[in-house]
Amino acid sequence: MENAPGTVRPGGRTARVRAAVLDAAGDALAEHGFAQLDLAEVAQRAGVGKTTVYRRWGSATALVADLLADMAEQSEPRSDHGTLVEDLRANAHLVRRTLADPRQSRLFRAVIAAASCDDAAAAALHRFYAVRIEEWAPCVELAVGRGELPDGTDAREVVRAVSAPLYYRFLASGDPLDEAAADRAAEAAVAAGKAGVFVRA
Amino acid sequence: MENAPGTVRPGGRTARVRAAVLDAAGDALAEHGFAQLDLAEVAQRAGVGKTTVYRRWGSATALVADLLADMAEQSEPRSDHGTLVEDLRANAHLVRRTLADPRQSRLFRAVIAAASCDDAAAAALHRFYAVRIEEWAPCVELAVGRGELPDGTDAREVVRAVSAPLYYRFLASGDPLDEAAADRAAEAAVAAGKAGVFVRA
DNA sequence: AGCTTAACGGGAATCGATTCCCCTTATATG
DNA sequence: CATATAAGGGGAATCGATTCCCGTTAAGCT
Numbered sequence: 001m002e003n004a005p006g007t008v009r010p011g012g013r014t015a016r017v018r019a020a021v022l023d024a025a026g027d028a029l030a031e032h033g034f035a036q037l038d039l040a041e042v043a044q045r046a047g048v049g050k051t052t053v054y055r056r057w058g059s060a061t062a063l064v065a066d067l068l069a070d071m072a073e074q075s076e077p078r079s080d081h082g083t084l085v086e087d088l089r090a091n092a093h094l095v096r097r098t099l100a101d102p103r104q105s106r107l108f109r110a111v112i113a114a115a116s117c118d119d120a121a122a123a124a125l126h127r128f129y130a131v132r133i134e135e136w137a138p139c140v141e142l143a144v145g146r147g148e149l150p151d152g153t154d155a156r157e158v159v160r161a162v163s164a165p166l167y168y169r170f171l172a173s174g175d176p177l178d179e180a181a182a183d184r185a186a187e188a189a190v191a192a193g194k195a196g197v198f199v200r201a
Numbered sequence: 202m203e204n205a206p207g208t209v210r211p212g213g214r215t216a217r218v219r220a221a222v223l224d225a226a227g228d229a230l231a232e233h234g235f236a237q238l239d240l241a242e243v244a245q246r247a248g249v250g251k252t253t254v255y256r257r258w259g260s261a262t263a264l265v266a267d268l269l270a271d272m273a274e275q276s277e278p279r280s281d282h283g284t285l286v287e288d289l290r291a292n293a294h295l296v297r298r299t300l301a302d303p304r305q306s307r308l309f310r311a312v313i314a315a316a317s318c319d320d321a322a323a324a325a326l327h328r329f330y331a332v333r334i335e336e337w338a339p340c341v342e343l344a345v346g347r348g349e350l351p352d353g354t355d356a357r358e359v360v361r362a363v364s365a366p367l368y369y370r371f372l373a374s375g376d377p378l379d380e381a382a383a384d385r386a387a388e389a390a391v392a393a394g395k396a397g398v399f400v401r402a
Numbered sequence: 403a404g405c406t407t408a409a410c411g412g413g414a415a416t417c418g419a420t421t422c423c424c425c426t427t428a429t430a431t432g
Numbered sequence: 433c434a435t436a437t438a439a440g441g442g443g444a445a446t447c448g449a450t451t452c453c454c455g456t457t458a459a460g461c462t
Contacts, residue, residue, distance in 0.1 A: 009409070013458065034314075050412090051413095061236070116314035117235055130374070164368070174323065184398055187393070188390075192389035192390075209430085209439085210428090212430080214429075215438090215440090240420080241418095253439080
């Protein structure tokens with residue numbers, strides 16, 4: 001088996017092409033979604049030959065997987081207010097804003113659709129969320145240190161509990177993603193956390 | 202605009218064809234997912250002509266939307282233990298079992314992918330969950346009547362809170378869907394509910 | 403700076419999903 | 433139970449995404 005294209009000479013043009021293609025792919029996904037993603041169109045938007053896109057990525061799902069790997073790297077730093085509720089509320093509102101934003105929401109729908117169709121894309125998606133969860137876990141751990149939550153609380157589980165209701169609305173039930181929903185998500189996670197639901201067995 | 206096929210003579214053959222095609226579509230989706238759903242293959246599995254499938258449904262997403270409408274009708278009755286925690290635990294385990302089952306999980310991934318690609322499929326998906334949520338809301342309302350939860354608690358919001366962490370794992374983070382996760386989902390919803398997080402403003 | 407060859411680019415060829423055409427079957431109605 | 437026509441079926445024609453071919457450009461190395 002030979003080296004995959006882009007691994008031997010990753011500098012200059014290769015890197016520029018990758019950036020341009022991922023950018024164009026994000027735009028195309030946000031515009032007409034995963035089902036109508038046309039690699040030739042992405043190539044044209046990116047100003048590169050379609051052959052290049054097919055050769056380096058090969059399929060729509062592989063392109064999305066690479067896009068997700070790229071998205072995972074760009075981390076937005078978390079906020080740090082004094083109390084757990086405020087921190088988690090900030091997280092919930094950040095997630096809500098992302099899922100309610102027209103462009104971002106379409107992009108997320110598209111990558112989740114891709115992940116539902118392909119194992120590699122699913123793995124990339126899981127890594128993306130693992131990174132995000134890891135970023136916000138510290139503020140829960142600080143709260144445990146302050147005595148706001150019981151000892152042994154699983155910080156990642158608390159962070160997941162905040163996002164979960166918002167994603168459930170976004171992907172499954174379609175209920176409105178308003179600010180009240182974000183507040184409830186944060187408050188519910190805190191209430192459950194204080195009750196010891198997330199203490200590791 | 203003329204009548205859509207299947208609306209003027211819905212009896213006999215038409216109904217048989219619809220049932221056979223939806224059945225075959227479910228099998229095909231469970232087997233290779235939404236991205237590789239081929240309407241011609243569905244037609245062959247169902248023992249009908251491919252023209253029929255294209256004429257009556259027209260696209261993969263429309264077929265999935267119809268499948269979802271069909272799934273929404275087949276309701277599994279909820280359990281009724283004495284306490285809220287037990288009822289919600291039963292719900293959480295039912296959801297977990299569904300999402301962990303190899304065939305059903307693929308089917309759900311496929312319909313969610315389809316819903317991410319098409320508004321009509323999304324509407325059908327939302328209706329499906331609205332039906333399911335409505336089915337389980339009564340056991341929360343009974344708990345409010347028993348004084349287990351504060352007056353004014355939004356029963357549907359409690360039911361959503363139970364499913365949410367499971368769907369979040371299933372679709373986004375990829376964390377394991379074990380029985381402990383289902384228990385935590387039910388317990389977290391109860392704890393938040395008792396704390397008054399789901400009381401309508 | 404010069405050389406090797408990885409990686410790119412355009413256009414033709416291919417391949418498979420969808421559509422079209424026209425005949426056949428069987429539902430609904432009187 | 434006869435009739436009109438809605439709905440279905442098979443196969444050819446079409447159309448667009450993907451692949452192939454081969455010439456061009458520029459990254460990496462000495």
